[in-house]
Structure formats: structure tokens, C-alpha cells
Amino acid sequence: MPISNAQELFVHELSEVYDAEKRLIEGQQEMVEYATYQDLKSAIQEHLEQTRQHAANVERVFTELGQEAHRETNEVAQGLVSEAQEGMQEAQSDALRDATIVSAVIKVEHFEMGSYRSLVTAAHLMGQTESKRLLRENMQHEEETARIAEQSTEELLQKAMQEGKQEEELGLMDKGQGQADGRVASPKAGRRREATEKGVRCPTSRLPSFRTASRTTCPSMPRRSTRRPSTPPKISTGRRIGPTAWLGAP
Numbered sequence: 001m002p003i004s005n006a007q008e009l010f011v012h013e014l015s016e017v018y019d020a021e022k023r024l025i026e027g028q029q030e031m032v033e034y035a036t037y038q039d040l041k042s043a044i045q046e047h048l049e050q051t052r053q054h055a056a057n058v059e060r061v062f063t064e065l066g067q068e069a070h071r072e073t074n075e076v077a078q079g080l081v082s083e084a085q086e087g088m089q090e091a092q093s094d095a096l097r098d099a100t101i102v103s104a105v106i107k108v109e110h111f112e113m114g115s116y117r118s119l120v121t122a123a124h125l126m127g128q129t130e131s132k133r134l135l136r137e138n139m140q141h142e143e144e145t146a147r148i149a150e151q152s153t154e155e156l157l158q159k160a161m162q163e164g165k166q167e168e169e170l171g172l173m174d175k176g177q178g179q180a181d182g183r184v185a186s187p188k189a190g191r192r193r194e195a196t197e198k199g200v201r202c203p204t205s206r207l208p209s210f211r212t213a214s215r216t217t218c219p220s221m222p223r224r225s226t227r228r229p230s231t232p233p234k235i236s237t238g239r240r241i242g243p244t245a246w247l248g249a250p
């Protein structure tokens with residue numbers, strides 16, 4: 001649609017951020033389903049509620065402009081959600097999946113921060129005081145969420161790295177090095193190795209193996225089980241990430 005003045009540009013950007021919020025509501029619902037670390041899960045659940053409020057705030061801005069809320073496809077948000085889905089499918093362990101999720105959250109929040117910063121400036125220049133307040137509220141939530149998600153990344157990556165080390169050790173034991181003292185490898189490590197060695201192929205694409213095929217890249221693949229362990233990852237690296245600490249108060 002042609003954009004012929006600043007007001008139309010503002011509405012265009014608003015329609016795109018509205019579309020983004022709606023897509024991110026769906027994306028975060030999936031993240032809640034896939035996250036295993038309980039604090040991360042709870043934090044995303046809380047931010048999901050915040051995101052619903054963001055969409056409602058954008059609807060109020062449309063009302064301030066005397067327009068019906070409407071969406072224009074936001075291809076960046078579409079891509080971010082799709083990348084996050086692919087990452088969650090491809091991660092080969094719960095800890096890796098949690099690290100993938102927090103990384104996706106950071107990317108999403110930075111994208112939203114940029115979108116809202118432009119909109120706040122535009123609302124300010126157009127003298128739209130209430131719209132500016134609503135958009136700034138959204139922006140501040142995104143900034144705070146990004147900041148705390150960034151702080152959580154190190155701990156979640158450490159968990160993934162520690163888990164990798166353990167898997168590696170168990171893998172070596174499985175190949176015979178642990179036979180002398182009677183130790184055995186974990187069934188999970190064995191199943192993963194078996195799947196990789198078999199190179200499970202996507203029937204509708206040329207993807208070579210289980211590691212690279214996902215429902216996003218291979219729609220004919222069965223959906224992952226929604227089962228989630230009730231306990232968080234076993235390895236403790238010190239500080240816990242509490243939902244309130246993760247999200248903080250804007």
C-alpha cells in the first residue's frame with residue numbers, strides 16, 4: 001500500500017507492530033510448551049501476559065487515531081518466530097533447547113525495542129500524548145525483558161555446555177572405556193547416537209539427518225512429543241533465575 005505522508009507511515013508501522021505482537025503471542029505459547037527449566041518457563045508465561053497487554057495497548061493507539069485495529073504482515077516477526085520454532089525442534093537436549101529459547105527471546109525483544117522507539121518518536125512529533133504513553137509503556141517492557149534475558153543467557157549456556165560434557169563422557173564410556181569398572185552410558189545418549197548414525201531422513205526434502213530435519217523444514221516429520229520433565233536440569237551452576245528476576249518490573 002502506498003505511503004504518502006507521516007501519518008500513513010505511522011499507521012503502517014503500527015499495523016506491523018500489531019501483527020508482530022499477535023505472532024509473538026503464539027510464538028511464546030510454543031516456547032512455554034518447550035522450555036524445561038521451570039523458571040524460564042514461568043518467566044515466558046509472565047511475559048506472554050505482558051505481550052497480550054502490548055497488543056491491547058496498540059489497539060488503544062488505533063482508537064486514539066480513530067481507526068480500527070488492523071494487521072499488516074510483519075515479515076521480520078514472522079521470520080523470528082519461524083527461526084525460534086526451528087531452533088526448538090533442532091535442539092538435541094533440554095538444556096540446549098532452553099538456551100535456544102532465551103536467545104530467541106533476546107532477538108525478539110531487540111526487534112520490538114527498535115519498532116517501538118520509532119513509534120514513540122513519531123507519536124511525540126505528532127503530538128499524540130496518549131499514544132506516546134502507551135507505546136512507551138510497551139517499549140519499556142521490551143527493554144527490561146531484553147536486559148534480564150541477556151543476564152540469563154550465560155547461566156543457560158553453561159548448563160548446556162555442562163550437559164554436553166556429561167554426554168561426551170557417557171559416550172566415551174558407552175564405547176568401552178567405562179567397561180572396566182562396570183559403568184554404562186545413559187539410554188538417552190544411546191538413542192541420540194543411534195538416530196544420528198541412522199541419519200533419519202525427511203521424506204519430503206533432502207535434509208540429511210535427524211539433526212537438521214525439523215517440522216519447519218520438513219512438514220511431514222511427526223511433531224515432537226509435548227512431554228516435559230517435571231524437574232529442571234540437574235546441573236547447578238549457582239545462581240537461580242527467578243521469574244521476577246528474569247522479567248523485573250518495568
Ligand SMILES: [Fe+2]
Nearest residue numbers: 051109112142
Ligand atoms: Fe516482548
